[in-house]
Amino acid sequence: MSTTTRHIYEENQHVAHNYHPLPVVVASAQDVWVTDVEGRRYLDLLSAYSALNFGHRHPDLVGAAVDQIGRLTLTSRAFHNDQLAGFCAALAELCGKDLVLPMNTGAEAVETGIKAARAWAYRVKGVPADSARIIVAAGNFHGRTTTIVGFSDDPLARDGFGPFTPGFDIVPYQEADAIEAAIGESTAAVLIEPIQGEAGVIIPPAGYLRRVRELCTRHNVLLVADEIQSGLGRAGVTFACERDGVVPDLYLLGKALGGGILPVSAVVGDREVLGVFQPGEHGSTFGGNPLAAAVGLRVVELLRTGEFQDRSATLGRHLKARLDALLGHGLTDVRVAGLWAGVDIEPSRGTGREVAERMLARGVLVKDTHGHTVRLAPPLTIQQSELNWAVDQLALVLAE
Known part of the structure; x- marks a missing residue:
């Protein structure tokens, strides 16, 4: 941990502990990518719980x-x-x-x-x-x-x-x-x-x-x-x-x-x-x-314009096909509506939190909920190639 990151974590001791964030400190963002204080980039697949449907800083x-x-x-x-x-x-x-x-x-x-x-x-x-x-x-x-x-x-x-x-x-x-x-x-x-x-x-x-x-x-x-x-x-x-x-x-x-x-x-x-x-x-x-x-x-x-709705529907179908291929390979259930997915993790592969932390290490931001579920909600501006890369990282995490 760098001096900058350590200092920020020390300052966080004054922040009320009503959240349990992942161990990353974001400093800047553009579209679907965020950058932490160390200069590492991450693909955002949370979108601030759908507040960033149009990406960061549209x-x-x-x-x-x-x-x-x-x-x-x-x-x-x-x-x-x-x-x-x-x-x-x-x-x-x-x-x-x-x-x-x-x-x-x-x-x-x-x-x-x-x-x-x-x-x-x-x-x-x-x-x-x-x-x-x-x-x-x-x-x-x-x-x-x-x-x-x-x-x-x-x-x-x-x-x-x-x-x-x-x-x-x-x-x-x-x-x-x-x-x-x-x-x-x-x-x-x-x-x-x-x-x-x-x-x-x-x-x-x-x-x-x-x-x-x-x-x-x-x-x-x-x-x-x-x-x-x-x-x-x-x-x-x-x-x-x-x-x-x-x-x-x-x-x-x-x-x-x-x-x-x-x-x-x-x-x-x-x-x-x-x-x-x-x-x-x-x-x-x-x-x-x-x-x-x-x-x-x-x-x-x-x-x-309808552009974002169409992108969500089209890319959502692609996302579902990619996630469905992981059923039986670390996922026990997949639910997709547009560019919004809930995936249930096979317990032997770890909790949702553990999977989110391992995805973080691979440069992808996701968040867990209710134990063994991970939610995916990328900005609607995401490219198919970026979506594919994110699912590839999930596949690797589940195979670990």
Whole structure:
């Protein structure tokens, strides 16, 4: 370990220990490659949990940010700014919806979606005050606030942080009949990830989301889709819901919406749902700031071309074929949606963490989850040759 690296690790003693990062110190990045403080280069196959769908420092996004920084960065929503309306109009059009409520982090978008669903239940559906319930799926990951971890079934996220907010019913993921059984007169919404990311890229069978959509429509319940990780091109389409031909009542967006430059999130829906908020009932000092709006608008413009969705779909099929060839050779299961994969490691080959560390030594950044699963989520700008090289490194690691 060099003097520079040792010094940085010593400084990290002042960083709260809420993460267990891999032993690499990144100093710079461009597109799909990052460089550490020693000058070693690594292929990024994590993309900051899908926040970097367009790669590190995409020139169009950096340009939009730099231009806006030179003019105006923050006004708060106490005043209008000249970037917000255009961003919201473009994002609403991309989603096929009427209204956009901008926030900052993904967890804020989820909290906003929960508040919107409850307000809609009381003011539109006629649910008695303070009795609205929201159905969620086992294995979910929607963020880290106390309300959100209260309906997680992951002990690491939940234990030791109670008491928790009531009003949530947890049902098994991928079981539409369980959702139907849980719906009651006070049910406001079903909050669900079209593909569960933190759980290991769990992809429900075809028809599942379509059945959930039908149940929500029949029982006058909102379908709220958390597309914070799965959306904006990651799964080979603009939104993962499209894989099953479904349009939710509310989209929850984040991560890639900020282009990997700053936190940008949003709740997007039709006026009869998202229009329940009145001035003063919800807000954020930084939500909808002009810098975020300028970058977010450029993200939407990149997605309008369809290029990134097509790349994700095409390269995703290639990635699946390469990973499938490793089944029985160190992998026990492979799940791929666009350029997003969860691979389960044969226990005799090591834990997910150990595989991630060995991939790091070979110049590839990946991250483990839930013991023996490793997630792959390269920027959508990756070249097929780079993808092949990364899978080659995985094959070598599994053969060690």
